[in-house]
Amino acid sequence: MEIFSTSVTLLCLCLFHSTRSETQSMCKGNLPPVKHVAVNSNVNVPCPVLNATEIDFRLFKGQYMVTLISIKINDTSNNINSKSPNFPANLSVNVMDKSTSFILLGVTTNLTDLYTCEAEINYPPPFKTVPNTPQTIVLVEESQDKSRDICQLESHLVWWVVFGVMAIYGLVMTCIVFFLRIKCSQIDTPLKDRECRRKWQGVQHPTWKGFLDTVV
Template identity: 75%
Template sequence: MEIFRTSVTLLSICLFHISSTLSETQSICKGNLPPVKHVAVDSNVTVPCPVLSATEMDFKLFKGSDQVTSIYIKINDTSINKNNNSPNFPADLNVNHLDNSSSFILFGVTTNFTGLYTCEAEIIYPPPFKKVPHTPQTIVFVEERQVKISDLCQHGSHLILWIVFGAMAIYGVVMTSIVFILRIKCSQIITPFKDRECRRKWQGVQHPTWQGFHKDTVV
């Protein structure tokens, strides 16, 4: 009984791991992750930001949970003034005058720039001061050889196949052990019926005696 409980527990753990791996892989392959940009070393990459929707706004760029730069935008009648609060970070804010879309441009990136970037924006003027709810995110990979999402999905499918094969192998070994142990225990149990059958086998078959009809006569 203890072996059966152990086998059920192992199978449940394997199935849970398979289901979680499947959901994660499907999430990646279906495009539920933020946009991924693969760039080479010393190249430029753009990170989208919220739309410029006020006269004065503050745009902040985060790498993970750390703020890496911040640029203050003030729109005049004829120009857009920028105030970079992190001049040492190689980035600038670009604003498209046609649709007011904005994005940070990272210059001459290295492998240390790899990470998840989030762009936040705050409306400074006109009041009231408020934070823009839309916060675009972008995953940046900086490396010599570009890795595509299709390759990631292919490796994930291979991992799933190996997990399924391992779960089936563990289940087969456990069930085979249970059956073997049960057969040994059953062979050690001697029932009265089995004992009678064994005695008949060694004593041979005894045929019933045929008795004829006869009359007792009294002389």
């Protein structure tokens, strides 16, 4: 039952959430990494590599931006300015390997979604958006099953997509056949009238004449 609900969640994310980058669409290629996390735990959402001294990081939950954090890197200190303090996420920056990520803190089940991290360079100019936009699917669960294989979940997702396509195809074909049947029933033809008379009046068989009746 838990695998079923997880598969349905992945299917809904694929069908109803458009991504921020066409090159990294969920439904055009492979699914983004899926992270299973228990309630009230922390989860790491990767961001683009730090490649400028002043850069803005935006975190999207589905299609909506939930936080914006600006950072300024110099030789003495790192200045981090958060403009969306209401969302439980902090930005982690590793100056050594230039890796960055958002850390979702104390997650709850309503935070299950597709997360996209975008970066925009403010300095040095020119201002531009980093083309790489990492995506992560976060599944917050009541009890985390570590032995679950993500390949199995993707297989269930494929089957649900196939089932949905077949159901829609069957519904469309049924409507078409029903429509054509109504149209045909409204067409009056001489052949149709002849067949109806035969059906309700019966078939008239020729009368047999005796041998003596044929002798003159």
